[in-house]
Amino acid sequence: MSNLKDTLQTLSIEGLWKNNPALVQLLGLCPLLAVTATFINGLGLGLATLFVLVGANVTVSVVRQWVPNDIRIPVFVMIIAAYVTVIELLMNAFTYNLYLALGIFIPLIVTNCAIIGRAEAYASKQPPHLAAYDGFVMGLGFALVLMLLGGMREIFGAGTLFAGADRLFGDIASDWTIVVFQTDNPFLLAILPPGAFIGMGLIIALKNYIDSVYKSRVESESITKVERARVTAES
Amino acid sequence: MMKLRVSSSPHQRITRDTGAVMRLVMYAAIPGLLAQAWFFGWGVLIQLVLAITICVASEALILTVRKKPVYFALTDYSAVLTGWLIAVSIPPLLPWWMTFIGCAFAIIVAKQLYGGLGFNLFNPAMVGYVVLLISFPAAMTQWTPTTSQNMIQPDFADALHIIFTGFTVSGHDIEQLRFTVDGTTSATPLDYVKTALTQGNTYSESLAHSTFSGGFFDAAGAGWGWVSLAYLAGGLVLLQQRVISWHIPMSLLGGVFVTSLILHMTNGDIFGSPLFHLLNGAVMIGAFFIATDPVSASTTPKGRIIFGAAIGFWVVIIRVFGGYPDALAFSVLILNMAVPLIDYYTQPRTYGHRAKRQSVEQK
Numbered sequence: 001m002s003n004l005k006d007t008l009q010t011l012s013i014e015g016l017w018k019n020n021p022a023l024v025q026l027l028g029l030c031p032l033l034a035v036t037a038t039f040i041n042g043l044g045l046g047l048a049t050l051f052v053l054v055g056a057n058v059t060v061s062v063v064r065q066w067v068p069n070d071i072r073i074p075v076f077v078m079i080i081a082a083y084v085t086v087i088e089l090l091m092n093a094f095t096y097n098l099y100l101a102l103g104i105f106i107p108l109i110v111t112n113c114a115i116i117g118r119a120e121a122y123a124s125k126q127p128p129h130l131a132a133y134d135g136f137v138m139g140l141g142f143a144l145v146l147m148l149l150g151g152m153r154e155i156f157g158a159g160t161l162f163a164g165a166d167r168l169f170g171d172i173a174s175d176w177t178i179v180v181f182q183t184d185n186p187f188l189l190a191i192l193p194p195g196a197f198i199g200m201g202l203i204i205a206l207k208n209y210i211d212s213v214y215k216s217r218v219e220s221e222s223i224t225k226v227e228r229a230r231v232t233a234e235s
Numbered sequence: 236m237m238k239l240r241v242s243s244s245p246h247q248r249i250t251r252d253t254g255a256v257m258r259l260v261m262y263a264a265i266p267g268l269l270a271q272a273w274f275f276g277w278g279v280l281i282q283l284v285l286a287i288t289i290c291v292a293s294e295a296l297i298l299t300v301r302k303k304p305v306y307f308a309l310t311d312y313s314a315v316l317t318g319w320l321i322a323v324s325i326p327p328l329l330p331w332w333m334t335f336i337g338c339a340f341a342i343i344v345a346k347q348l349y350g351g352l353g354f355n356l357f358n359p360a361m362v363g364y365v366v367l368l369i370s371f372p373a374a375m376t377q378w379t380p381t382t383s384q385n386m387i388q389p390d391f392a393d394a395l396h397i398i399f400t401g402f403t404v405s406g407h408d409i410e411q412l413r414f415t416v417d418g419t420t421s422a423t424p425l426d427y428v429k430t431a432l433t434q435g436n437t438y439s440e441s442l443a444h445s446t447f448s449g450g451f452f453d454a455a456g457a458g459w460g461w462v463s464l465a466y467l468a469g470g471l472v473l474l475q476q477r478v479i480s481w482h483i484p485m486s487l488l489g490g491v492f493v494t495s496l497i498l499h500m501t502n503g504d505i506f507g508s509p510l511f512h513l514l515n516g517a518v519m520i521g522a523f524f525i526a527t528d529p530v531s532a533s534t535t536p537k538g539r540i541i542f543g544a545a546i547g548f549w550v551v552i553i554r555v556f557g558g559y560p561d562a563l564a565f566s567v568l569i570l571n572m573a574v575p576l577i578d579y580y581t582q583p584r585t586y587g588h589r590a591k592r593q594s595v596e597q598k
Contacts, residue, residue, distance in 0.1 A: 187336070189370040198344070 008133055015137030022145035022200075023207050027114035031105045032146060033196035037157070040164045042150025044098045046143025048087045048106060050136070053115050055083040057123040057135030064124045076119045077110065084109045098167040114142055145203065152199050157190035159183050253352070256478055256529075257312035261319055263473045264524055267466035271323055274381040274458030277394040278327025282334060283319060285398070289338035290318030297347040313352045317341055320360035320525060324517065324564070325367065326378045328389075328409055331398050333371055337363040357571045358531045361564040368564065376560065378423045379412050380446075381458035422446065424456030424515040426560040428507060437504040438511075454511035463519040470523025482539035483532060484522040490547020491518055498555060512551055517563040521546075525563065531571045538574075538581035546570050 021027045028049070036042045059079045060067075067075050088106045091099040099106065109115070118138050123131040155161055159181040165173035189195050251259070272279040294314040298305045308314075321337055341363025349355045368375045382388060389412060393403035402408055422430065424446050431441035446456050455463070473479050491512050498506035512518065517525070526532060526546055533542035546566040553562030570577075 185330075185333075185371050185374060187370050188372070189366055192369065194369075 007130065011130070011134050012137050015134065016141045016144070017207075020141040020145065020207075021114035021117070021138055022142050023204055025114065025117065027117055028112040028142060029200075031108060031112060032142075032149065033193060033200065035102055035105050036146055036150040036153055036196055036199075037191050038154045038163055039147060039151040039161055040098070040168055041101055042146035042148075043143070044091075044095070044168050045102055045105060045109075046139075046146040048091065048102075049109055049112060049115070049146075050139030050143050051087050052080060052083045052109055052112075053118060053139035053142075054132055054135040055086075056080045056115055056119055057131040058128050059083075060119045060123040061126060061128040061131035067124070072124065073116070073120070076116055076124075080115050080119070081110045095168055097164075101164070101167060114138065148203060149196065149199050152203075153190045153195050155180050156187055157195065158186050253311040253313065257316045259476060259478050260473065260524060261312070261316060263469035263476075263478075264319065264323070264466070264520075266469045267462060267520060267524075268319075268323060270458075270462045270465035271327075274462060275327045275379060276382055276389055277391045278379075278389070278398065279323065281394055281398055282325060282327055282329065283322040285331060285334050286322035286325075286338050287315050287318035289335055290314045290321070290342050293339045293342040294347070297343055298351075301347070301351075303351070308351065311352060314342060314346075317346070317360045317363070321363050323520065324360070324364045326375060328377070328379060328394060328397050328412065329367075329374060330401060333367055333374060334398075336370070337367040340366045353530055355530055356574075358525060358528045358567055361525060361567045361571075364564045365568060368559065372559075374409075376423070376426060377409055377413060378426075379409075423560060424459055424511075425554060427456075428511070429554075429560050432505055438507055439504070442511075454508050455514040459516070460514045463514045466519040466523060470519065473523060473527075479523065479527040480536070480539065482536055483527050483543040486540040486543030487522040487526055487547045488513065488518070490544035491550055492547075494548050494551040498551065506555060512554065516554070516561040518547075518550060521550075521563040521567065526567055526570075531567075531574065533570075533574050533577045533581070535578055535581040535583055537583070538577040541577050541581065542570050542574065545573070 015021075019025060022029075022032055031045055031049070035045045056076070056079050060076055063075075063079075084107060087109070088099075091102075091106060118135060122134050126134070151161060154163065159179060161178040161180060162173075162176045165176040169176075190199070268279065268283070291309060291314050295305050295309060298308050318338055321334070321341060325334060325337065341359040345357050345359040345362035346352065346355045349357075379389075389397065389403055389407075393405070393407075397403050397407075397409060397412070403412070427444060427446045428438065428441045431444070432438065442454065447454070455461075470479075470484060474481055474484070492509045495507060495509045495512040499508050522543070526543060533539045546563075546569075549566035549569055550562045553559065553565055557565075559565070
């Protein structure tokens, strides 16, 4: 059991931080950059991607014994496309306004390399429960970056947060919008595509900075340990 | 009589450091600055002080964070020059916080994040300007009419007030200040002609508007023509002092001239004359003061000619067919991207070596 727990922990760290699909693998950048003009759009696409990622990973893992190696990519793509169709119809039915706002980027989840990347690299070699968990943390890591970037661009660009929450959560959320500052001149750069690239670059830089600080701290700790060991050896 | 020195190499001595060059560029820009202040009021000078302060402060801040020598980098005056160029590019009564965003972005992102002076791929001042232009398109095209045509004459206190609060001392806002004596809202010459053309007027009809009265040529907007000439004069001083080489300014002006001449000859009713394109907007200051930035421009003689001519070409093309009235900043940034390619293919032949292509063929 402890073995399983270790595996799950490794998977979590990999998906959320060390091998984050958006920040480290830089996969699925097209939807990431295109729809993150607001927090809610990012959250919506993040949830849709999470759903597809979990579903596709489980299915690929279940059928992995019967899929011939030569045609595995077409098979994976068809499995992913099936889940994307499901989520597209669901969003069309239940969150119609969000469906309109995300537009072409819902069907384009099929081409999100993060999903086929996980199917190929992990799900096609692992049992379903591990594949499902991997899909979940990878999707969560992707969705968190989408939300972070969306929130950043929304605050800097329009001065609001959670605008259009009713698109995702229904009428109950219509007054969730937080106005951070009021402006007649929205900072269009943040809302337009260049803002996505710049914001993404800043987030990656921040992650690398945190990593380097963490690494130097770990190194300084390990150096002190070495000194102690030497003392014990002498005595 | 030239004094001949006999000594070992190097024989070429640097007589000016970076700071001296940057200061010379600024001295040469003073006539243009004064002309702008004369025609567009105190706002120009207030923006100058504001922009330079923000640029120098941002530079000092980032240098401190990067643990680089602050005093050394600040005394090369490059941040001051960046602030200066942004200040004369933006509308004189732009709200202070927009100037702040533009200057901070130029120094922090376009210059220091790329590694500081000498490492920036793009001209920092133009990056700052473009960030403002695409972020606040309305505010960035709100130029007031030249002071002789202004219905309300803002004095120093008015200009200071409107930049920092949005209203003059007597309570006018920027829209009211833009009214000319004949009661219409003013626009820059380039903007005016662009709008007039979309409304079905011909080019020569649009020149009859008061925006163009008082210029020394039919095509030069009131005030704008004189500002351009003042920058031309300053630019010629820079050439004479050998701060810049002739390649970029001359090929840029040539590119503008040839492209607009061809268009004007194909259809003089919808395409402005070469004089119209040369004397309005940012072409003159761009040719001598902006495109010649030694860091982000091409470095080979042949490459500089290509660089300048292509900027001139794109200025006219974007002005005529694009969505924005002026295009110098966009053109400079486009060509900044092409500089590595241009430099690669225009390497001059080293003395004593054959040209690259010949030696390859012989092998």
